Amino acid sequence: MNNIDQATQQRIQQWLSTEYDEATVAQVQQLIDNNEETELLDSFYKELEFGTGGLRGIMGVGSNRMNKYTIGKATQGLANYLKKQFPDQPIKVAVSYDSRNNSQQFGHLVADVFSANGIHVYLFKELRPTPMLSFAVRHFECQGGVMLTASHNPKEYNGYKAYWNDGGQLVAPHDKNVITEVNAIQSVAEIRFDRVADNITLIDESFDDLYVNANQGLSIHPEAVLAQKDLKIVYSSIHGTGITIVPKMLKAWGFENVHLVEEQATPDGNFPTVIYPNPEEEEAMSKAKQKGQEIDADVVMATDPDADRVGLAVKNRKGEMQLLNGNQIGSLLIFYVLSSKAEQATLQKNDFIVKTIVTSNLMTDISSGFGVKHYETLTGFKFIGEVMTRLEGQENYLVGGEESYGFLVGDLVRDKDAVNACAFIAEMAAYFKSQGKTLFDVLLDIYGTYGFYQEKLISLTKKGKAGAEEIKQMMADLRANPPQTLGGIQVKEIRDYQAQRSYVIADDSQTSIDLPKSDVLQFITVDGDVISARPSGTEPKIKFYCSVKEQLTAADAYEHVSAKLEEKVKNIMADIVKD
Incomplete structure (x- = not known):
């Protein structure tokens, strides 16, 4: 281990002690015996930390891996923090898990540790989606919650999403404070693993009805669903939790013609039919x-393993199934x-929508067109949830979304909800079909009114410690030598969310950005194009986003304008994405 730094070697030696079970010690020793220095370094060079999606990593032995001890330590730290925050009241938490390998085992482990700390646990008896965990936190008036999932990551990953008493994921100061509590645990002996059965209540299938009925109460046009109950819907759960609740939700809303993708309907953590279980991927x-093409479906939907993201395909003007991106889906929902509430004269002065800073400005253009206030947050739906909680009782949240296929209509939960979104996408398709329009027709109408936005995301994967350092250097280089032009177009403004400052290049003027610090850079061109760079908080990736806009004067011009914008995006991205 000559090439491994001293701090990492100390962590490795600690995991060889008798504090850890024999199987764990044997696995660490095998890595040493086989001289697997890269794997040892990546497994032990740091502690797993909360990012935009909580605790997430590759499963295996080590302080930087998802395993019994890192999950136990995180749970003990969260339990300690909950006790400090709510010292004079009985503490309750909800726990759920998805279909990933080890998720159920990890979920029971989390319940055991909480119960051993005198905390009452509402544990889902079987796998259920992330949004249902958020709903359960709120329903049972819990102080916290945990969801075991790595969302849409590859099969070798698992994760741990921690929730606060509002049903939203941990945000400042709680996220950092929990990490402090976790890091304060110096020994495995401090983790209470012994289950106290009396402190655990199982949540059974009857809870599904509570969630479904609450969502059904949000329906805007039930008469359209009744008129279009035979709407052809294709749904895939991509081997995840969605199969437990999305078909129930669609049936409860009145849709009678739902076709499942049977070969992807069985929950399976190996995700055998896909490379990545991510509906963002074609x-x-x-x-x-x-x-959908075979049965001439009206809408095709698929959810990720924990059913908080949804992908969508609709019929285009040629009658082909065309995939929509997250910006397009979110814009349609907004x-x-x-438009429905305006038509029903139910819009209120204190209504608002929310989007993230890397999500299309088409969403804000739509809200402005209806005179509805909008808010922008940092990347991660937990920040949208934070806005909802902060404004609860003062303003009225309607809908929000982010480009990464996460949406929420109504305020039943504080996280993105693909189950809720599937129901509203189906209802939306039914409503517009009653008017003789497909969702693609409606999208073109939106472009004609507010402008044709075209977006692209490029992600570069940089694994391990070396990859993390490379990503850090890429962001440092962009700050030290920001591009003056992108795709031959002059950059007008630079927004540095780490420095919380916006710089106008022409006159060197500066304004402050009223958002928490975040490692994000945005470049705005004289054409109004927005190009963003940010390291992912949940994956070993650096992401580059590009959004361009042009007027669409006629629906027939869609393909021509789309090709023109695609070329513009290609040229811009070539100047900023350096692999």
Whole structure:
């Protein structure tokens, strides 16, 4: 281990002690015996930390891996923090898990540790989606909650999403404070693993009805669903939790013609039919899209393993199933909710929508068009949830979304909810079909009114310690030598969310950015194009976002304008994405 720093070697030696079980010690020793220095370094060079999605990593032995001890330590730290924050009251938490390998085992482990700390646990008896965990935290008036999932990451990953008493994921100061509590645990002996059965209540299937009925109460146009109950819907759960609740939700809303992608309907942590279980990926949507083409579906939907993200394909003007991106899906939902409420004269002065800083400005253009206030947050739906909680009782949240396929209509939970979104996408399709329009037709109408936005995301994967350092250097280089032009277009403004400052290049003027510090850079061109760079908080990636805009004067011009914008995006990205 000559090339491994001393601090990392100390962590490795600690994991060889008798504090750890024999199987764990044997696995660490095998890595040493096989001289697997890169794996040892990546497994032990740091402690797992909370990012935009909580605790997330590759499963295996080590302080930087998802395993019994890192999860136990995180749970003990969270338990200690909850006790300090709520000293004079009985503490309750909710725990759920998805279909990933070890998720159920990890979920029971989390319940054991909480119960051993005298905390009452509401544990889902079977796998259920992330939004249902958020709903359970609020329903049972818990002080916290934990969801075991790595969302849409590859199969070798698992994760741990921690929730606060509002049903939202941990945000400042609680996220950092929990890390402090976790880091204060110096020994495995401080982790209470011994289950106290009396402190655990199982949540059974009857809870599904509470969640479904509450969502059904949000329906805007039930008459449209009744008129279009035979709407052809294809749905895939991509081997995840969605299969437990999305078909129930669609049936309860009145849809009678739902076709499942059967080969992806069985929960399976190996995700055997896809490369990545991520509805953002065209490959992951391919089976659902193919089935949709075969039966001439009106909408094709697929959710990720923990059912908080949804992908969508709709019929284009040629009658082909066309995938929509997260910006397009979110814009359609916002337009549907706001236009319907405007039509029903139920919009209120204190209504608002929320989006993240890397999400299309089309959403804010739509809200402005209806005179509805909008808020912007940092990347991560937990920040949208934070705005909802902060404004609760003062202003009225309607709908929000982010480009990474996360949406929420109504305020039943404080996280993105693909189950809720599936129901509203289906209702939206039914409503517009009653008017003789497909969702693609409506999207073109939106472009004609507010401008044709085209966006692209490029992600570069940089694994391990070396990758993390490379990503850090890439961001440092962009700050030290920001581009003056992108795609031949002059950069007008630079927004540095780490420095919380916006710089206008022409006159060197500065304004402050009223958001928490975050490692994000944005470059705005004289054309109004927005190009963003940020390291992912949940994956070993650096992400580059590009959004460009042009007027769409006629629906027939869609393909021509789209090709023109695609070329513009290509040229811009070539100047900023250096692999």
